[in-house]
Structure formats: structure tokens, C-alpha cells
Amino acid sequence: MREVFIIIFLITSFSYAQILEPKRLKIGASIGVGGLHTFGFPSLDFHKHNTSLRLAPGLFYYGAGISQKLFNYNGKIRNDRPIYANFYFLDDYLLSDLKNRSFNKPRTDLKLFMLIFCTRVPLNYLRTVYAEFGIGAMYAKETLSRFPGAPEMKTQILHHYLPMVEFRLGGTFLQRKYYKQKFKDPNKGWFKIRITILKKKKKKN
Numbered sequence: 001m002r003e004v005f006i007i008i009f010l011i012t013s014f015s016y017a018q019i020l021e022p023k024r025l026k027i028g029a030s031i032g033v034g035g036l037h038t039f040g041f042p043s044l045d046f047h048k049h050n051t052s053l054r055l056a057p058g059l060f061y062y063g064a065g066i067s068q069k070l071f072n073y074n075g076k077i078r079n080d081r082p083i084y085a086n087f088y089f090l091d092d093y094l095l096s097d098l099k100n101r102s103f104n105k106p107r108t109d110l111k112l113f114m115l116i117f118c119t120r121v122p123l124n125y126l127r128t129v130y131a132e133f134g135i136g137a138m139y140a141k142e143t144l145s146r147f148p149g150a151p152e153m154k155t156q157i158l159h160h161y162l163p164m165v166e167f168r169l170g171g172t173f174l175q176r177k178y179y180k181q182k183f184k185d186p187n188k189g190w191f192k193i194r195i196t197i198l199k200k201k202k203k204k205n
Contacts, residue, residue, distance in 0.1 A: 031170075032166060032169060034166040035165075036088045052066065069084050084117070087113075089112070090114075091111050134167075138161070
């Protein structure tokens with residue numbers, strides 16, 4: 001639990017320069033349960049306008065996902081409750097076979113596909129730290145076959161359809177590139193012509 005508060009503090013401390021920045025690529029991170037965090041590892045996030053790419057590698061499984069903003073809930077009144085669609089893919093690799101053998105599991109491959117609809121709630125006034133709640137569905141393809149040296153068995157492919165929920169805390173980090181804010185010049189256009197005419201009249205008098 002202490003690590004969670006440390007991550008939130010760091011994200012908040014290093015993100016104040018983004019309040020007036022243009023829509024450009026931002027790097028962030030997130031932790032949570034369910035969804036892309038089903039196996040307990042954090043994700044590295046890349047945000048660009050209304051689309052996010054998320055990568056979550058681990059020792060036993062790796063995951064990747066894409067998030068797309070659909071609309072704002074009650075958008076005519078407020079824009080701080082965006083609705084997102086998240087698509088995730090998770091697969092086992094690296095040390096997964098060793099883990100299955102140690103527990104005498106015949107599983108040799110597992111692939112997960114998830115579609116989750118969620119809402120994002122900002123936790124600071126800069127909207128650089130947020131919480132996300134979502135619910136959706138998961139399709140799992142599980143392959144069962146024997147390990148070398150294990151008793152013979154026929155390869156089986158099982159298909160699972162299950163509900164899936166996701167809760168996560170995320171944010172974006174400070175980007176060390178500062179932009180000068182451009183404001184409109186009040187002396188441009190018609191106002192500039194008017195000021196010039198008034199000055200000429202004063203000189204004639």
C-alpha cells in the first residue's frame with residue numbers, strides 16, 4: 001500500500017507543467033486490478049489526444065492494450081467524466097511453463113482478449129492523475145497438452161467467456177519541454193485601424 005501512495009505522489013509532483021501544453025505525446029504509468037492488471041503487473045502508458053497505448057510486460061505474462069475515448073458523460077454540462085473503450089490482449093511467456101510444471105498444470109498456452117468500457121475520474125485539478133473504473137467481457141483461449149516426460153494426453157483447446165472488471169490508478173509524468181503561451185494582440189485588425197484614425201485626428205487638432 002505504501003508503494004501505491006509513493007507512485008501517486010511522484011506522478012502528482014512531476015506533472016504541473018502540463019496544464020497549458022498542446023495535445024502531444026505524453027508518457028505515464030498505471031497500477032490496478034483486473035483488466036490489463038489481471039496478473040498484478042503495472043503498465044507503461046503513452047497518451048496522444050484521445051487515444052492511449054498501454055504495455056504491461058511481466059515475467060510470466062505480457063499484456064498490451066489500446067484505449068479510445070468515446071464521449072463525455074453528460075457532455076453538454078461537464079467534460080470531466082470521459083467514457084473510454086479499452087481493448088486488451090494478454091499472453092503467457094518466459095517463465096510461465098516452469099510455473100505450470102511446478103504446479104503440475106497441463107496448460108501450455110493461454111491467451112486472453114478483453115473489451116472493457118470505463119469512466120475516468122481526475123484526482124487533481126491538472127487532470128494528470130486519475131482513477132478508472134470499468135466493466136466488460138473477457139474471452140480466454142486455453143491450450144492443454146502434456147509436458148515432456150509427463151503422461152500422454154490429447155491436446156485440448158478450451159474456450160472461456162467471462163465478465164471482467166478493472167480498477168486502476170494512473171497518471172502522466174512531467175515532460176521537460178515548455179511552450180510559450182500565445183495570446184491574441186488586441187491592436188490587430190479593426191481595433192488597430194481605429195486607434196490609428198483617432199491618433200491622426202488628435203494631431204490635426
